[in-house]
Amino acid sequence: MEGTSLCVPIIIVLMQCCPSLPVTVSTNKPKVEVHEFSDAVLSCMFRTERDQNPRIEWKKKGKDVSFVYFDGHFRGPFEGRASIEGATVTLRRVTQEDAGEYRCEISAPFDSVNLGETNVTLRVLVPPNTPSCEIPSSAVTGSTVQLRCRDQQSIPPATYAWYKDNQLMIPLRHANATYLINTHTGVLEFKAVAKADSGRYSCRASNGVGKPMMCEGRHMTIEDVNITAVVVAVVVVCLVVLVCGCGGFLMHRNGFFAPGHRGRSFWISECHGAAHISSQNLNRTEDTSNVNYIPPPQEPQDFKHTQSFML
Structure with a gap:
């Protein structure tokens, strides 16, 4: 105890x-x-x-x-x-x-x-959805071209890979690369496209969640510049500008655009003459109409008996 x-x-x-x-x-x-x-x-x-x-x-x-x-x-x-x-x-x-x-x-x-x-x-x-792709149908050789691929709903954000004619395009890192691929933004950029860059392009989005998704492939055609047509067009434009400029200079030199130019005075006098003749013709017409005009007899206003009739 x-x-x-x-x-x-x-x-x-x-x-x-x-x-x-x-x-x-x-x-x-x-x-x-x-x-x-x-x-x-x-x-x-x-x-x-x-x-x-x-x-x-x-x-x-x-x-x-x-x-x-x-x-x-x-x-x-x-x-x-x-x-x-x-x-x-x-x-x-x-x-x-x-x-x-x-x-x-x-x-x-x-x-x-x-x-x-x-x-x-x-x-x-969230796994990737089908990305939206912006692929031009055609371009001119030597121009800068961008192809875009984007999926805004995947979590974590997707990374992107580009394919040409169903062949994976390897991202190039050296200074002389003809194209650049940003795997995070989905942009494929050609610094100066060439005929060899023509083909069918598609893009794949993946983020390690679910199945990667690809957009529908589209064909891009690279066309040469028609140098002859460009030169001809430039020459024609230059000739037109030269002719118009020389013609205007000569007309101005000869006083065509001066205020007292003969042609201008002639047209002014002609206009005044035509207006004067028209005024005379109008007055003559009014006088003639006044001479030939006979007023109708006036009818009596009120009916009155002038004579008496006897039955």
Whole structure:
């Protein structure tokens, strides 16, 4: 009995000396990556000091913090497609809308430190879609030409490879390369295309998630410049400009554009003469019409007996 009575105070003293552990929250996978339309497990583990029934909450960060799990129920878009075991949440058939940063909060009111939290980042991977390709149908030799390939929906971003006539084009790194390929932007650039660059081009997008995708191939034709036609056109234009310039200079030199030029005065006098003749003809017509005009007899306004009739 004496031994037992001595142990109790010792145990009490030890309990008072040993520091108690407040609520702690952790996760074994802070970054989660899953394919689109698969399930995502967001782990959350906790330990409390005294409280055996702590409150569990999950929130999603963004422009506004929204509840995922609160008061024993899933909220919003997670209702009906998520489950919880302990404090670990499983989201089913995740999409890009579900990607983001989540926070697990454990509240233990009876602990000395009554709140703990941990964060989990969810990344939803999307395989490539068919990339959109911009391939010109024709170009002129010696010109700079760019072919573009882009897939804006793949996560992580896709890398690109170009094919000519179903043969992979190897990216060239030396200074004398006739073309350059940017595998990150999907741009294939020819510094100066040649006839040999004619062919059918296509592009493949891949990001390590799912199957790589290719756009439909298109044919690009490289045509030579018709030097003869260009020279003839330039010569004709120069001759036309020269003839017009010389003609204008000669006309100006001879005073054709001067204010008192004979031709200009002649046309002005002719116009005045024509206007004068027209005015005389108009007056003559009016006079003739006035001479030949005989007004009709006026009928009496009121009927009056001028003679009496006797029966």
